[in-house]
Amino acid sequence: xxxxxxxxxxxxxxxxxxxxxxxxxxxxxxxxxxxxxxxxxxxxxxxxxxxxxxxxxxxxxxxxxxxxxxxxxxxxxxxxxxxxxxxxxxxxxxxxxxxxxxxxxxxxxxxxxxxxxxxxxxxxxxxxxxxxxxxxxxxxxxxxxxxxxxxxxxxxxxxxxxxxxxxxxxxxxxxxxxxxxxxxxxxxxxxxxxxxxxxxxxxxxxxxxxxxxxxxxxxxxxxxxxxxxxxxxxxxxxxxxxxxxxxxxxxxxxxxxxxxxxxxxxxxxxxxxxxxxxxxxxxxxxxxxxxxxxxxxxxxxxxxxxxxxxxxxxxxxxxxxxxxxxxxxxxxxxxxxxxxxxxxxxxxxxxxxxxxxxxxxxxxxxxxxxxxxxxxxxxxxxxxxxxxxxxxxxxxxxxxxxxxxxxxxxxxxxxxxxxxxx
Numbered sequence: 001x002x003x004x005x006x007x008x009x010x011x012x013x014x015x016x017x018x019x020x021x022x023x024x025x026x027x028x029x030x031x032x033x034x035x036x037x038x039x040x041x042x043x044x045x046x047x048x049x050x051x052x053x054x055x056x057x058x059x060x061x062x063x064x065x066x067x068x069x070x071x072x073x074x075x076x077x078x079x080x081x082x083x084x085x086x087x088x089x090x091x092x093x094x095x096x097x098x099x100x101x102x103x104x105x106x107x108x109x110x111x112x113x114x115x116x117x118x119x120x121x122x123x124x125x126x127x128x129x130x131x132x133x134x135x136x137x138x139x140x141x142x143x144x145x146x147x148x149x150x151x152x153x154x155x156x157x158x159x160x161x162x163x164x165x166x167x168x169x170x171x172x173x174x175x176x177x178x179x180x181x182x183x184x185x186x187x188x189x190x191x192x193x194x195x196x197x198x199x200x201x202x203x204x205x206x207x208x209x210x211x212x213x214x215x216x217x218x219x220x221x222x223x224x225x226x227x228x229x230x231x232x233x234x235x236x237x238x239x240x241x242x243x244x245x246x247x248x249x250x251x252x253x254x255x256x257x258x259x260x261x262x263x264x265x266x267x268x269x270x271x272x273x274x275x276x277x278x279x280x281x282x283x284x285x286x287x288x289x290x291x292x293x294x295x296x297x298x299x300x301x302x303x304x305x306x307x308x309x310x311x312x313x314x315x316x317x318x319x320x321x322x323x324x325x326x327x328x329x330x331x332x333x334x335x336x337x338x339x340x341x342x343x344x345x346x347x348x349x350x351x352x353x354x355x356x357x358x359x360x361x362x363x364x365x366x367x368x369x370x371x372x373x374x375x376x377x378x379x380x381x382x383x384x385x386x387x388x389x390x391x392x393x394x395x396x397x398x399x400x401x402x403x404x405x406x407x408x409x410x411x412x413x414x415x416x417x418x419x420x421x422x
Contacts, residue, residue, distance in 0.1 A: 007062070010072050011051055017076040018043035018120070024083030025124040042123035043079075050116045061109050065380075070208070071100045082121050086128040089190050091197030092169075094121065095142055099205035102149025110146050118142065137172040141198075144168055149205055162202050169198050255298040255335070259283070259305060265329055266305070272312055279305050282360050285419060289356040292414045293407055300353040303338030307357055319343055348397050355401035359411065362388045363419045385415045
């Protein structure tokens with residue numbers, strides 16, 4: 001589906017769903033024509049606000065939605081359910097869109113999704129059944145779902161998240177019943193429905209995180225071992241892009257010598273144009289990422305420059321070639337370790353510098369591979385970066401790199417902002 005047709009389809013289906021939800025609300029509550037028009041107008045206004053936010057700033061939020069058809073389907077179902085919720089108890093099924101965006105890094109798309117759902121529920125359900133306690137409970141529950149899904153770092157944490165959400169759901173139900181045991185017993189079937197629907201939303205989000213969160217990441221884990229054909233899609237660097245040399249501190253002066261234009265291995269790399277352009281970009285990106293973390297920028301930049309230099313002498317086993325070159329040129333152990341550890345097929349990173357070289361290589365190579373195969377437009381920058389981080393974290397590839405959660409978040413934001421500038 002072409003981009004323009006996809007956007008048009010999304011808009012049409014979304015507006016129709018909003019109108020249908022309003023009509024369901026008006027119909028089951030036997031409203032007058034005037035009342036029905038009020039509900040439809042509310043829904044259309046919400047739709048205009050939603051679409052404006054979605055496509056503002058050159059479709060920034062639109063690009064952050066990984067599975068647009070899944071997102072559209074979940075929203076369409078939810079809007080219809082909200083209409084029904086004006087008279088009937090439907091549990092938490094109408095929070096389904098939060099499951100689609102909950103695992104994403106983008107705060108903006110989560111906030112917009114949350115806001116639109118709550119506004120529609122307010123207009124097409126809460127103002128009709130006038131149960132403020134229920135509205136407050138759903139607001140807290142929706143906010144909790146977004147926050148807890150956002151904090152998940154690993155699939156192993158999903159059961160704990162589920163327990164927390166179920167406990168919160170029960171607590172809110174008891175509060176809503178005024179701590180009256182008779183009321184709790186009378187409304188027990190509603191509690192069962194809410195817990196069941198919550199579990200469904202959580203499981204749906206988990207499935208999406210597994211399927212979408214690792215989409216493209218499997219190929220990323222094998223990128224360093226790909227044939228030179230994959231790297232052939234890397235175009236030459238524009239002349240206006242000058243090397244951003246790492247600043248030479250006293251500690252990094254000796255390391256910087258490896259990046260001088262007249263260094264023998266640099267001269268040898270330049271004879272392999274495609275390999276040099278790729279190595280140059282990984283060096284640039286790794287150095288900037290290390291600077292962002294406050295670690296050894298020069299070490300990361302040099303490690304990035306020579307991370308695949310072994311291809312020149314051993315195309316079929318470049319890691320073995322790297323070892324030969326490291327010994328031949330007398331690389332210090334910390335540099336040899338970064339070069340050796342960037343490919344987790346041999347050894348996982350044991351330093352932040354090795355980690356940023358690995359991540360830079362995976363992100364750049366995967367992006368170029370997808371672009372060469374005409375699939376780059378189907379995945380946003382945010383999704384590509386997150387898929388690689390998720391893959392590496394789940395496989396333990398960053399367990400020994402010495403990076404804190406805060407540093408990982410810093411790196412994610414850095415790569416989304418800077419990995420695709422060229």
